[in-house]
Amino acid sequence: MEKLGAHKKTLNSLLALAISILLILIVATIIFSFILGPYIVFNTEEGRQIEGEIDYYYIFVVGFLLVFPFSAVIQQQFISEWVMYIAIFTILSFSGEKTLTKVTKDSYREGVGSFFRNDLSAAIAIFSITAVLVLAVDIVQTGVGIPSGTLPETNSAKLVATITHAPLSEEIGFRLSIIGLFALLTIRGWRTGVPAIEFLLTPLPALKKSQSYVNFKGRVWHLFLPLIVGSALFFGFAHIAPGSVWEIGKFSEATIAGLMLGIAYVFYGLGVAIMVHWAFNYYTNTLYLFEENVYNLNLSTFSDMFILALGTILILYYVVKVLLPRTKKEK
Structure with missing residues (x-):
């Protein structure tokens, strides 16, 4: 038994080391993608084509699209939101139980679970897991003839600006204003004393700070699970x-992504959910668009490999972790 325990600990440490390397590589490509976005929007021929072009500002509230009666220059809106993502990325790297650098240093000793103790590494882990799940569903659906659709051909600079705005708008509209707002209305009756703004930004962490959390923690999943689903x-x-560019197969893919984004929001907060969504929209697409329109670095291929490897390792790790105790009990 002691040898088995030692082997498990060694395997866990090696997995943590592999995950740590993949995490560092993904963070490096993310930082590089931050540079590529403004280059596409401002320094390419297609970027120059949209100079001065305006668009109406929109946001989702409780899942419904609201278009505001004021417009903004597309490039100006892009750069202001780009700065917001830089800020979120930086804040998340220092928030959570540990900083990002501390997590990577301690992971070999503490194992795979340590990666969920920093908000940025948790966001990257959740994103990678979601990417693998969505890809698996897409492969199955394509195999049986269920189309998901593709984004229409459009100006790449304008596309980067559009997909940059969506995570902010949609996380407010589908996570904060559905899960957060309805959960807040419910817990008001529990007399938790949790500040409303703090709860909306970080639902479960805010609840856990409440002195009365032990009195109602059994009801928490009865509250959050229906809202997440x-x-x-x-x-x-x-x-x-109607009006969407996607086809029927996108429903299942977006629903799976929505489940993971809901879990990210409840467990970690709005910032993590936004960063996961941003990774799907801006991070991956910016690498592709730069290579298609400017110069082929093959970075998107390596990025995909890192993401899928990380997601697969994490999924297999947690599947084994859940199934192994059950197998022992049956014996």
Whole structure:
């Protein structure tokens, strides 16, 4: 038994080392993508084509699209939101139980679970897991003839600006204003004393700070689970609603992504959910668009490999972790 325990500990440490290397590589490509976005929007021929072009500002509230009666220059809106993502990325790297650098240093000793003790590494882990799940569903659906659709051909600079705005708008509209707002209305009756703004930004962490948390923690999942599922279904339907560019297969893919984004929001907060969504929209697409329109670095291929490797390792690790104790009990 002691030898088995030692082997498990060694394997866990080696997995943590592999994850740590992949995490560092993904963070490096993320930082590089931050540079590529403004280059595409401002320094390419297609970027010059949209100079001075304006668009109406929109946001989602409780899953419904609201278009505000004021417009903004597309490039100016992009750069202001780009700065917000830089700020979120930086804040998340220092928030959580540990900083990002501390997590990577301690992971070999503490194991795989340590990566969920920093908000940025948790966001990257959740993103990678979601990417693997969505890809698996896409492969199955394509195999049986269920199309998901593709983004229409458009100006690449304008596309980067559009996909940069979506995570902020949609996380407010599908996570904060559905899960957060409805959960807040419910817990007001529990007399938790949790500040409303803090709860909306970080639902479960805010609840856990409450002195009365032990009195109602058994009810927490009865509260959050239906809201996470409902928000995810709403998110899935929104992707195939009339006027959408996507086809029927996108419903299941967006619903799975919505479930993971809901979990990210509840467990970690709005910042982590936004960063996961941003990774799907801006991070991966910016690498592709730069290589298509400017110069082929092959970085998107390596980025995909890192993401899929990390997601697969984490999924297999937690599947084994859940199934192994059950197998022992049956014996």
